[in-house]
Amino acid sequence: MARITGSNGERTAAAIRRAALRLIHRHGFAAMNLRELAAGVGIQPGSLYNHITTKQGLLFDLMQEHMTTLLAETDAALAAAGPALIDRLRGFIAHHVLYHLERKQEVYIANFELRALDPPNAACILAMRRAYEDRLIALLEEGVAEGTLAMSDVRVTAYAMLAMLTGVCTWYRPGGRLGRAEIVALHVDLALDGIRRR
Amino acid sequence: MARITGSNGERTAAAIRRAALRLIHRHGFAAMNLRELAAGVGIQPGSLYNHITTKQGLLFDLMQEHMTTLLAETDAALAAAGPALIDRLRGFIAHHVLYHLERKQEVYIANFELRALDPPNAACILAMRRAYEDRLIALLEEGVAEGTLAMSDVRVTAYAMLAMLTGVCTWYRPGGRLGRAEIVALHVDLALDGIRRR
DNA sequence: GCTCTAAACTAACATACGTTTGTTTTCTCA
DNA sequence: TGAGAAAACAAACGTATGTTAGTTTAGAGC
Structure with missing residues (x-):
């Protein structure tokens, strides 16, 4: 045959x-x-x-495609949000969580298989990841500058937030107890106001 | 020879x-x-x-040892904290971050190599992880019951917090810009109050 | 309808890997 | 001090793996 x-x-x-x-x-x-x-x-x-091309090339293609999509969709979400800083921030968080709920596999791979990439490939993906982190860092800096937000260190706070928001793709199963909208809202609230009652 | x-x-x-x-x-x-x-x-x-015994057995031993230590030290930290819920919660968070800063490797492995374990071994480690999560969940439920804390879902909030607090072991390098105490304090504040200025 | 390319097949190669076996030497302790 | 256990070595086994080579057939364009 x-x-x-x-x-x-x-x-x-x-x-x-x-x-x-x-x-x-x-x-x-x-x-x-x-x-x-x-x-x-x-x-x-x-x-x-x-x-x-090779097994390695396959992994790289998958990651690159994912990161490109993530960056593009994030920029679209930011553009669609209201002009106020807090609205763009909510937009970023909500989009991040939703994207991670809907594409668990891609996200998980892009986050945890970086070490499997050859150094040049890893550098490329890492640069795209940094570009993504910079979107959030810029928002946080803007919020601190205008006085809406407060944190002791912007970069580490951004890392912590991203780790939290990305966590959904380790435990989420479609059809679970909570719907997507509820999970998104929970994370927006948690990031903005924490767990202590005001 | x-x-x-x-x-x-x-x-x-x-x-x-x-x-x-x-x-x-x-x-x-x-x-x-x-x-x-x-x-x-x-x-x-x-x-x-x-x-x-085998490569698989080595991984299981490493993970089991780590989880046992983590559970024991956590309970010690909780016992050492003040009786107020908020103090025990701060104690849990601070201990978690510090532990994860100091034992990046063990933590990283225990979190991300679960899928490499044979099913019986995985079940054992998973049970210990659940026991750990339950420590935090119990604290959150207590806080909600007494009115100090507020969140829409305790379990998912616990997952989100743990993801955030565990994130340090993916980027922390000893001798970096921030000291350990600062990183710990940042995470305690972030978890409790979020990023929005009060 | 003929030709070229796309896309599959079968078969194999070379290597890397986890593990086992048999042996040898050092350490321990009665 | 001598016997058994501990801890290393050298060498190999069997298999799994990424990849390549050569071949064969289906589809696309003139």
Whole structure:
């Protein structure tokens, strides 16, 4: 046998990305093997190489695609928010949580498989991550400058907030006790006002 | 050659654990190989098996030891704190952050290598993690009951707080811009009051 | 309808890995 | 001081893995 009736390059490539996200998310990049990936797609191991350069290249593509989307959607969310600082900040937080609820796998991989990337690839993804962090840092600095926000260190606060907001993708399961909107609102409130009663 | 002059079982076992923590933290469990581990200790690969059962068993031991220590130290910190709820809560948060600053490697591994454990081992570690989460959940429920704290959902708030507080071990480097005490205080304030100016 | 390319197949290669085996030397303690 | 246990070595085994090579068939454009 050789080329299969009805086979289609784009469709197969998409299936590979989808299966790879699932497997990397479940087992980690190093523990995922290309034979299992190929089986998940329904093709032979060697056939993967019609669609990917290397295993490493596949990971990099997945991460880069995710970071590009995240940055673009974040900027769109910020532009759509009201002009007041507090509204843009709420917009950022809400978008971050929602995005992380909806794309657990991509987010988890982008956050925890950085060490699996070759140094040049890692540097590229890291730069995009920094650009994302800078969006939040800029908002926090603006809030401190105008007096709406108060914190002892902007950068570390930003890291702490991002860690908290990203945490959802480690435990969220669709169809759980809380709906997405509730989870989003909870995180917005928690970040802005903490847990102490006012 | 065979047994080395001055060799010592306990010392070697400790060196293995130390090297394993470093390597698993750096590369991940699946990507760490026993030849590199042995080289880090200064023995031959096969000699590892005088001290470990299997690679999997080594990971489980590291995690179990860490979780046991974390639970014990947490209870000690809670007992040492003042009787008021807010003081015990501050104590929990401060201890958590400090512990995570001081034992980045163990914490990182215990949090992100759960999927590398065999199901029975994973269940054991997961139970200990739940016990830890329950410490915080109990504090939050007490605070809500007495009216000091306010949140829309205790369990999800606990998850969010733990994610935030655990985040330090992904970026902290000893000797950085901020000292440990400052980082601890920042997280206590952030968790309790958020970033909005009162 | 013919040709070129796309996309799959089968088969294998080279290496890396966890682990086992058998042996040797050092340490401990009765 | 001598026997057993501890702790290392050297060497290998079996398998899994990423990747490549060569081949074959289906689809697309002239």
